[in-house]
Amino acid sequence: MRLNTTLGTLxxxxxxxxxxxxxxxxxxxxxxxxxxxxxxxxxxxxxxxYADVNKLNQNQFGDDLxxxxxxxxxxSTKYEPEADTEQEVTDSDVISPxxxxxxxxxxxxxxxxxxxxxxxxxxDLGLEKSxxxxxxxxxxGFHEASGVVSGFxxxxxxxxxxxxxxYPDKEIPNLVQLEAWHTDPPFPFKKKTVDRYxxxxxxxxxxxxxxxTRTLAENGTVELWLDHGEFDKELKELASNLDxxxxxxxxxxxxxxxxxxxxxxxxxxxxxxxxxxx
Numbered sequence: 001m002r003l004n005t006t007l008g009t010l011x012x013x014x015x016x017x018x019x020x021x022x023x024x025x026x027x028x029x030x031x032x033x034x035x036x037x038x039x040x041x042x043x044x045x046x047x048x049x050y051a052d053v054n055k056l057n058q059n060q061f062g063d064d065l066x067x068x069x070x071x072x073x074x075x076s077t078k079y080e081p082e083a084d085t086e087q088e089v090t091d092s093d094v095i096s097p098x099x100x101x102x103x104x105x106x107x108x109x110x111x112x113x114x115x116x117x118x119x120x121x122x123x124d125l126g127l128e129k130s131x132x133x134x135x136x137x138x139x140x141g142f143h144e145a146s147g148v149v150s151g152f153x154x155x156x157x158x159x160x161x162x163x164x165x166x167y168p169d170k171e172i173p174n175l176v177q178l179e180a181w182h183t184d185p186p187f188p189f190k191k192k193t194v195d196r197y198x199x200x201x202x203x204x205x206x207x208x209x210x211x212x213t214r215t216l217a218e219n220g221t222v223e224l225w226l227d228h229g230e231f232d233k234e235l236k237e238l239a240s241n242l243d244x245x246x247x248x249x250x251x252x253x254x255x256x257x258x259x260x261x262x263x264x265x266x267x268x269x270x271x272x273x274x275x276x277x278x
Contacts, residue, residue: 149263
């Protein structure tokens with residue numbers, strides 16, 4: 001990776017952050033995370049590069065995104081960067097995605113069984129009624145690479161492969177492994193078990209529509225990152241199955257928020273089970 005590519009990526013990240021904050025970095029609640037690099041960038045030490053970018057940002061916005069933020073009243077606030085960890089708090093305060101994935105592997109095997117009688121229930125996975133079970137279809141964990149942000153630290157990743165497609169030596173975290181996708185493996189959960197499904201960069205096949213319909217809990221949500229018109233027939237079928245409205249993040253008439261804020265190249269579409277009748 002060349003210097004101009006690395007610097008451009010970093011500057012783009014700062015530009016997006018500043019734009020999101022309305023031009024005031026003091027409005028940002030969390031610092032911009034430093035990207036990770038999977039290959040030799042040509043630098044033995046990137047600290048000087050980050051220092052230059054921070055200096056540029058300080059000159060332009062009046063603060064340092066890795067240190068002190070200048071508040072509107074003239075005071076400064078110091079905040080700490082987020083921990084770089086695969087185990088982030090999930091929608092549940094009690095159980096981590098790693099613990100859920102470990103329980104699933106013990107019950108289902110790896111790859112997971114196709115026998116419906118052996119599919120996992122919420123109780124099997126150690127989930128309380130108040131816990132929100134988040135499954136990322138085709139997920140590989142959280143990524144920041146080449147200016148694209150994807151994946152979720154707090155999700156259980158449902159995937160047929162064991163290793164990350166971007167970093168082949170790295171195992172996918174929080175994995176419930178399936179048989180090969182071309183065999184249409186069932187999602188190994190009992191009916192209405194999953195509270196939240198997400199999917200990015202994976203096809204919304206008829207098989208996935210059926211499995212999401214079967215396993216999504218009452219009032220559960222499906223969040224897909226798709227281009228308009230892509231898998232349109234399947235999307236409408238899923239909405240009909242779930243009695244759900246189709247709401248896009250780029251539609252000003254909806255309240256849908258894309259948490260990637262343009263970091264992923266397609267808009268977000270949300271379907272909530274039962275929302276069409278609300």
